[in-house]
Amino acid sequence: xxxxxxxxxxxxxxxxxxxxxxxxxxxxxxxxxxxxxxxxxxxxxxxxxxxxxxxxxxxxxxxxxxxxxxxxxxxxxxxxxxxxxxxxxxxxxxxxxxxxxxxxxxxxxxxxxxxxxxxxxxxxxxxxxxxxxxxxxxxxxxxxxxxxxxxxxxxxxxxxxxxxxxxxxxxxxxxxxxxxxxxxxxxxxxxxxxxxxxxxxxxxxxxxxxxxxxxxxxxxxxxxxxxxxxxxxxxxxxxxxxxxxxxxxxxxxxxxxxxxxxxxxxxxxxxxxxxxxxxxxxxxxxxxxxxxxxxxxxxxxxxxxxxxxxxxxxxxxxxxxxxxxxxxxxxxxxxxxxxxxxxxxxxxxxxxxxxxxxxxxxxxxxxxxxxxxxxxxxxxxxxxxxxxxxxxxxxxxxxxxxxxx
Numbered sequence: 335x336x337x338x339x340x341x342x343x344x345x346x347x348x349x350x351x352x353x354x355x356x357x358x359x360x361x362x363x364x365x366x367x368x369x370x371x372x373x374x375x376x377x378x379x380x381x382x383x384x385x386x387x388x389x390x391x392x393x394x395x396x397x398x399x400x401x402x403x404x405x406x407x408x409x410x411x412x413x414x415x416x417x418x419x420x421x422x423x424x425x426x427x428x429x430x431x432x433x434x435x436x437x438x439x440x441x442x443x444x445x446x447x448x449x450x451x452x453x454x455x456x457x458x459x460x461x462x463x464x465x466x467x468x469x470x471x472x473x474x475x476x477x478x479x480x481x482x483x484x485x486x487x488x489x490x491x492x493x494x495x496x497x498x499x500x501x502x503x504x505x506x507x508x509x510x511x512x513x514x515x516x517x518x519x520x521x522x523x524x525x526x527x528x529x530x531x532x533x534x535x536x537x538x539x540x541x542x543x544x545x546x547x548x549x550x551x552x553x554x555x556x557x558x559x560x561x562x563x564x565x566x567x568x569x570x571x572x573x574x575x576x577x578x579x580x581x582x583x584x585x586x587x588x589x590x591x592x593x594x595x596x597x598x599x600x601x602x603x604x605x606x607x608x609x610x611x612x613x614x615x616x617x618x619x620x621x622x623x624x625x626x627x628x629x630x631x632x633x634x635x636x637x638x639x640x641x642x643x644x645x646x647x648x649x650x651x652x653x654x655x656x657x658x659x660x661x662x663x664x665x666x667x668x669x670x671x672x673x674x675x676x677x678x679x680x681x682x683x684x685x686x687x688x689x690x691x692x693x694x695x696x697x698x699x700x701x702x703x704x705x706x707x708x709x710x711x712x713x714x715x716x717x718x719x720x721x722x723x724x725x726x727x728x729x730x731x732x733x734x735x736x737x738x739x
Contacts, residue, residue, distance in 0.1 A: 381408065381432060388429040396424045399439055399446060402473035408434045409473045413442045439476050440499065446471060446478070449496060453480050458492040464612050464739045465693060472501065481505035483693045512608055513600035513630055514567045518593055520549055520575050521610065522684040523600035525565035525630035526590075528556050532565055534630040534683040535575075536587075536700040537613060538595040538737040539729065547737060548589040550728070551682030552702055553581045554654040555588070562590050565630065567605060580732070583654040586661075586702045587728050597737040599684050599695055601626075601634045609634070612739045617687055617696035619643055619662050619724050625687055627664075627701050627720070629680025636688070637673065638664040641719065647705070656702060660727040663705070663719045676701060676720050685722045697736060699724045 381389070389401050389408060399411040410428070412421060416438045424436045441449070453469045456462035465484035472479045478496075481503045482489065489502045516524045524535040536550035556562065556578050564572035579591040602609035617623075621643045626636035642663040648655035664685070667673025676683070683701040688694065699722040706718045729736060 385429055385432050389432060389434060392424065392427045392429070395427065396420065397443075398424070399441065399443055399471070401434075402471065404435075404474040406433075408432060410434060410436045411471075411473050411476075412436065412438045414438065414440055414445070415442065437473065437476070439473075441471075441476075449478050449499060452496075453478065453492065453500070458495065459484075459488045461488050462492075464614070468505065475501055477501045479503055483691060485691050512602070512606055514565065514605070515572065516564045516575075516600070518573070519596040520564075520593060521596060521598040521600055522549070522613070523628040523630065523634070524575070525679075526551060526555070526575065526682070527563050527565035527569070527571060528560045529563070529571055531555055532569070532630070532679040533681045534628075534679065534701070535590065536682045536684050537599075537697050537725070538597050539589070539732075539734040540737050542733050542735050546591075547595045548579070548591045548734075549576065549593075549595045550587055550589060550700060552654075552700065553583050553586045553588040554649055554652050554702075555681055557581075558588075581654075582728070582731065584657045585723050585728050585731065586654045586656050587700060587723060589732075595737070597739045599628055599686070601628050601695070603633050603635065605633070607633070611688065611693055611695045613686075613697060613736065614689065614694035615696050615738055616725050616729075616736050617698050618726070619698050619722075623687065623698070625664055625685050625698050626695075627676060627680070627683050627685045627722075629676050629683040629701060631677040631679035632674055635674040637667050638720065639667075640664045645721065647721065649703075656721075656723045658727070660724050661702065661721055662699065662724060663721050665719050675718055676704060697725050698722070700728070 393401050393410050399413055402409050402411055410424060421436055421438060428434050450469045454467055456467055465482050468481040470479055477499055479501050493500050513524045522535050522537045526533045526535055533551050533555035538547055538549055540547045558578055558581055560578045562575045564575055566572050576590040576592040578588050581588040597613040598610050601611045619640055621640055623640045624637050628634040640662050644659035645661040645663050646657050646659055666675045680701055681703060684697055685699040685701055686695040686697050702721045702723055704718050704720050
């Protein structure tokens with residue numbers, strides 16, 4: 335059956351991650367360290383403030399690396415090179431009742447500080463800067479623990495360069511920005527408004543000649559020259575994100591320009607989620623490819639198969655659409671109309687596939703809207719599917735490159 339394009343429905347549609355642990359959410363994916371504590375050990379007895387202060391003073395007096403915890407006991411860790419006599423003197427000064435231990439580390443203070451700086455600088459691998467990293471010293475292992483979602487192929491060089499000194503744990507570190515209170519530089523998947531109409535940002539692109547960056551959205555959303563703001567959860571106007579400086583009504587794409595933009599996507603599945611992924615590259619659309627979309631109304635959802643890979647349309651009552659077979663349709667999970675579907679305000683959102691780390695996005699296209707056709711074979715009802723524009727023609731027609739990490 336010939337699809338019926340519904341204009342109102344179809345028009346409905348790392349900041350690089352800081353390494354300052356205090357400002358990050360660490361969401362462990364899997365721990366690289368097994369729990370080897372004795373289950374029969376008594377629970378740690380909480381120190382009084384006075385005892386804690388006394389232990390910290392002992393650590394300062396003996397130039398320790400600090401006071402740490404290991405299982406059920408506090409540990410004063412002395413630097414590498416500490417003599418047996420110095421250790422004995424530290425033990426003698428431990429305050430009564432703290433059950434504290436004294437140990438000598440493999441690190442000097444300078445060496446420990448330098449290793450943590452090296453880890454968080456993320457220069458140990460060409461791809462390290464694409465991932466969030468957090469570090470801390472673990473007294474139980476006498477190692478620096480590096481928490482990151484980076485795969486072993488990226489972290490192996492760091493571990494190899496510092497044998498016996500580093501333990502890698504899988505964790506995800508994210509800034510606390512959401513798509514509704516987005517800071518500069520701005521990302522794809524952010525909520526947009528001009529003070530009225532709401533849409534979603536797509537991806538960051540740059541001129542192949544000048545390197546000048548822009549952020550995409552759908553051309554049916556706004557007019558040339560309009561001012562675009564970040565949209566708050568209540569629909570209110572947030573920070574200025576730029577102005578529309580170019581439109582392509584044959585590819586339903588327009589460009590926000592004038593602010594700072596970067597190669598990340600807001601990728602959370604709920605309103606206040608801070609989840610994000612970085613843009614690693616582009617990916618060609620193809621039949622049955624299962625894609626994700628991250629809109630500012632329906633949020634991020636995945637598993638949608640492409641069901642038509644050469645599709646064109648024009649919106650009723652508007653100047654925009656997609657011509658030349660440069661669009662595609664993707665289904666709601668492909669099972670009896672099941673699964674989520676994009677909503678009004680998702681227009682412009684990035685459509686992408688993920689790598690196996692769950693951190694890197696490969697951009698397939700940009701969301702444009704939804705359409706329906708009468709499905710008499712399965713459900714005898716209107717079958718709603720989603721429509722997107724292929725990224726390749728957008729880049730080629732405007733001499734642009736995809737900004738990626």
